[in-house]
Amino acid sequence: MRDQTTVQHKRLAALVAKQVAKVVPQILSEVYENVRKSSEESRTDAPKATPKAAFSFKQFKTCGPKEFTGEDDPTALFQWFNSIEVTLRQSGCPDNLRTLNATGVFQSRALDWWMAERKKNAETMQPMVCHGMS
Numbered sequence: 001m002r003d004q005t006t007v008q009h010k011r012l013a014a015l016v017a018k019q020v021a022k023v024v025p026q027i028l029s030e031v032y033e034n035v036r037k038s039s040e041e042s043r044t045d046a047p048k049a050t051p052k053a054a055f056s057f058k059q060f061k062t063c064g065p066k067e068f069t070g071e072d073d074p075t076a077l078f079q080w081f082n083s084i085e086v087t088l089r090q091s092g093c094p095d096n097l098r099t100l101n102a103t104g105v106f107q108s109r110a111l112d113w114w115m116a117e118r119k120k121n122a123e124t125m126q127p128m129v130c131h132g133m134s
Helices: 002-045 057-061 074-091 095-103 108-120
Strands: none
Touching (some): 057 095, 074 095
C-alpha cells in the first residue's frame, strides 16, 4: 500500500512539474510585457520634470538583488519575484528601468531564455539604454 502511494505521489509530482514548466515561460512573458507596457506608458504620460541623477545598475546591485538561474522549482521563481520586487523598491529603481535591472541578475538558463526573448522581440521592443551599468 505504501509503495503504491509513493508511486502515485511521484506521478502527481511529475504531472505538476510538467504543467508548471509549460506555464512558467508564459507567466514570465506576461510579466515582461506588463512591465514593458508600464514603462512605455510612464515615458509618454509622465510630465516633464527636472531631470534627476541617472539611476545606475550599481545602485541596484548595492541592495543585494538575488540572482535568478531559472533552474529551481516554481516556488523558487515566486520567491525570486517577491525578492526582486522588494529590491527594486528599496533601491529606488525607476519604473522604466525595472526590467533592465531585474534581468541584469539573470544567470544560466534564465539568462539564455531572456536573450532568446530579446532576440525574438527585437522588432517590437524599444531600445534599452543602460545608465551606468557596471
